[in-house]
Amino acid sequence: MPQGKSPCGTALSVHHRAKGRRKVKHVQSNAATKRKWKKGARGWLTALPFILPGLILVGLFVLYPMLFTIRISLSNYKIVQGQIDFVGLKNYINILTDASGRFWYAYRNNFLYALVTVPVILFGGMTFAYLINNLKRGRTLFKVGFYLPVITSWVIVSLVFTYMFNNSDRGLINYLLVDKLHILKEYVPWLLREWSGNAAIWLMGSWKNIGWAMLIFLAALQSIPRDLYEAADLDGAGIWGRFRHITIASLKPTAYYVLVNMIIGSFNVFIQVMMLTEGKPNGRTSVLQYLLYDKAFGQFQFGEASAIGLISAVTIVLLTALLNRLLKLDTVEKGGADV
Amino acid sequence: MSLKKWTALIVAMMMAVGCLAACSTAPAEAAATAEPEATQEAVAAEPEATAEPITLVFWHTYGDGEEEQLKNVVLPMWSELHPEITIEAVRQDGSQYHEMIVTSFGTGQSPDVARIDIVNTAAYASQGGLVALSDYEDFAALKDTFLEGPLSTNLYQNSYYGLPLDTNCKAAVINTAIMKELGIEGAPATMEEFIAAAETRGTYSLNVSGVGDWDLYPYFWLFGGALTDEGFTKASGYLDGAGSVAAIQTMLDLHAKKVFTIRDVDGSVDAWDGINSEYAMFFEGPWFFGSYEERLSQGITAATIPTYNGRSASVVGGENIAVFATSKHTDAAYEFAKFMTSEAVQLAMLEKGQLPVLKSLVNNETVLGNPVWSVYMAQLESASARIPSPNNEQIKQVWSDAMTEIFVNGGDVQATLTAAAQQMDALLG
Numbered sequence: 090m091p092q093g094k095s096p097c098g099t100a101l102s103v104h105h106r107a108k109g110r111r112k113v114k115h116v117q118s119n120a121a122t123k124r125k126w127k128k129g130a131r132g133w134l135t136a137l138p139f140i141l142p143g144l145i146l147v148g149l150f151v152l153y154p155m156l157f158t159i160r161i162s163l164s165n166y167k168i169v170q171g172q173i174d175f176v177g178l179k180n181y182i183n184i185l186t187d188a189s190g191r192f193w194y195a196y197r198n199n200f201l202y203a204l205v206t207v208p209v210i211l212f213g214g215m216t217f218a219y220l221i222n223n224l225k226r227g228r229t230l231f232k233v234g235f236y237l238p239v240i241t242s243w244v245i246v247s248l249v250f251t252y253m254f255n256n257s258d259r260g261l262i263n264y265l266l267v268d269k270l271h272i273l274k275e276y277v278p279w280l281l282r283e284w285s286g287n288a289a290i291w292l293m294g295s296w297k298n299i300g301w302a303m304l305i306f307l308a309a310l311q312s313i314p315r316d317l318y319e320a321a322d323l324d325g326a327g328i329w330g331r332f333r334h335i336t337i338a339s340l341k342p343t344a345y346y347v348l349v350n351m352i353i354g355s356f357n358v359f360i361q362v363m364m365l366t367e368g369k370p371n372g373r374t375s376v377l378q379y380l381l382y383d384k385a386f387g388q389f390q391f392g393e394a395s396a397i398g399l400i401s402a403v404t405i406v407l408l409t410a411l412l413n414r415l416l417k418l419d420t421v422e423k424g425g426a427d428v
Numbered sequence: 429m430s431l432k433k434w435t436a437l438i439v440a441m442m443m444a445v446g447c448l449a450a451c452s453t454a455p456a457e458a459a460a461t462a463e464p465e466a467t468q469e470a471v472a473a474e475p476e477a478t479a480e481p482i483t484l485v486f487w488h489t490y491g492d493g494e495e496e497q498l499k500n501v502v503l504p505m506w507s508e509l510h511p512e513i514t515i516e517a518v519r520q521d522g523s524q525y526h527e528m529i530v531t532s533f534g535t536g537q538s539p540d541v542a543r544i545d546i547v548n549t550a551a552y553a554s555q556g557g558l559v560a561l562s563d564y565e566d567f568a569a570l571k572d573t574f575l576e577g578p579l580s581t582n583l584y585q586n587s588y589y590g591l592p593l594d595t596n597c598k599a600a601v602i603n604t605a606i607m608k609e610l611g612i613e614g615a616p617a618t619m620e621e622f623i624a625a626a627e628t629r630g631t632y633s634l635n636v637s638g639v640g641d642w643d644l645y646p647y648f649w650l651f652g653g654a655l656t657d658e659g660f661t662k663a664s665g666y667l668d669g670a671g672s673v674a675a676i677q678t679m680l681d682l683h684a685k686k687v688f689t690i691r692d693v694d695g696s697v698d699a700w701d702g703i704n705s706e707y708a709m710f711f712e713g714p715w716f717f718g719s720y721e722e723r724l725s726q727g728i729t730a731a732t733i734p735t736y737n738g739r740s741a742s743v744v745g746g747e748n749i750a751v752f753a754t755s756k757h758t759d760a761a762y763e764f765a766k767f768m769t770s771e772a773v774q775l776a777m778l779e780k781g782q783l784p785v786l787k788s789l790v791n792n793e794t795v796l797g798n799p800v801w802s803v804y805m806a807q808l809e810s811a812s813a814r815i816p817s818p819n820n821e822q823i824k825q826v827w828s829d830a831m832t833e834i835f836v837n838g839g840d841v842q843a844t845l846t847a848a849a850q851q852m853d854a855l856l857g
Binding site: 167168169170188189256257258259263275276277278281369370371383385386387388389 | 527530534551554555556557691692693695697753818819821822825829833
């Protein structure tokens, strides 16, 4: 044992040295954190001028309206005075427990719209794209023909559909079914009945959007390398084998893209409902966006309208997350790349 | 650029964004302060300084003929009286007019004065969008000059928020040839006579478009129904009362006997079309007779709605003129509103089919001399207004839901009306 140093003193000195080392380490770590922060801040400040215009626009036109909508949905809002009185969840309770059940019918109809139109658009678009892609002549003509409904005004198409589904013999469908083909005995007010009204809305939505899906699928089909088919030929694959293992497999990412877009779009249905049925009879053909419009502009119930808007938004976010999980969209890219 | 300069730049930009955000709420705040100010101005009723030229924005939904009359006849009359006040008349699209006004409330871009539908007046007033004209000193005397029915549509919480501008109601449109087939010369005097004759025809003789309030109220009232008490405070005991149940039952019976058809329920031909060949009668506003001579040549005439149990009934329509709370010239706007309801202007607009709202013009020679206007003015005596309520849209919905339940789904009349009356009570309170 070294002289003049008791075991206790040695322990103390070891303790002090350790403490000193910790202090130094702490100071060093603080300095490192500060440097890191400074570096990070400098990086942000360098990037900020580039992202600031975008941030300002998003803040003004997305975040601010969104936060304001949340606030109104929890308030009684008087539009002229700009008076906003907090009422808690009253607006949500009102729409969810309304005796007429208008909200639930609208919510149901949005899901039904997705359930009916999305498969029709998806498979219709894919089929027509495949057929057009295999045409030797007249591709452009068919492409234009199928895409024409997409660029035609919703209002004009709605007027045509209103005429087709009109009452009595003044409507084309009634005229054909009752007067010409004698399938029905009585004229039917198609647009004023729950299921025929909804069917007209679905039909119009499908007809209007199928061309868009066709074009997307056509682009995807044209991007499939020809050597894949040639290799499959050499391996002895038949028509069905080539279609299933090359065409369908290659179209998967595109199909998911169309699917997600169409499902989200199903919650934005509005014009066809406003133009064809106005939600009649008794809100049975209404959808969330039309109900929102009616609450805000017809009834001055801006709180309830905002609550409906937020419920739609939350539903869309949940559906998108669910689809991502179910369809494993994050792995689709990899899958696509492998093909 | 140094860090300090960048920081300064960012702070400056943040302040600019803050200012923009603050500005975005300005119209609402301006509107919030505008109402009490406007009301005070209205109470004071002091004439505005006339030295400075003023421009008033006037929104309307007049058709081509009426707009021409407004621009070429009415506004020059105004310019002579008030050369310092220019009227900027803006014709809006009728189908989206209500939405335009609601949007203008939110953006603070409302007109100074506007011609609005009578059914929306209470709703706009409840939002604080209109000036209470009854606060003006001369209003008490002015209000006595108007017909009671059209005036009442401006009432909200004991104040009047507009002046009646033009009025109308539904009257009977008669196909004289088909009436002759039924054994009736001209128009039937009573519904009992008409029903007895039409029952044997075997095809629909009387048509209505849908089950909405404007469509079915005249029939409901005609057959003895009642919506609420006289003060529009309670529907229970009225809408579901014995008289109302009997009225709906009468309509159901007539429907079952193929006398009465509802287009939206039966898929039958629209009345405007079917009156030329299929229907003996339907109820409609004066606009159906755009060219009376032409209609008359087709054998179609106007008549007051035949009585049932000794009384006729109809529903009041029309427009009011209202001053908007966001206007900076509410006194001048009120002056213009009064001018539009003056005898001279009412007679000028009558030339284009706008029925007057002044008591003094009921027996005017021009009105009595016209085969259509005289019928509608006479019908107004038995016409009732719809419920003047800020919840008008919801009330309409309750009514139409109940009628759909009865006429489309075959719901029990008493039970459906009782449920509807309870819902209406909550909206009237």
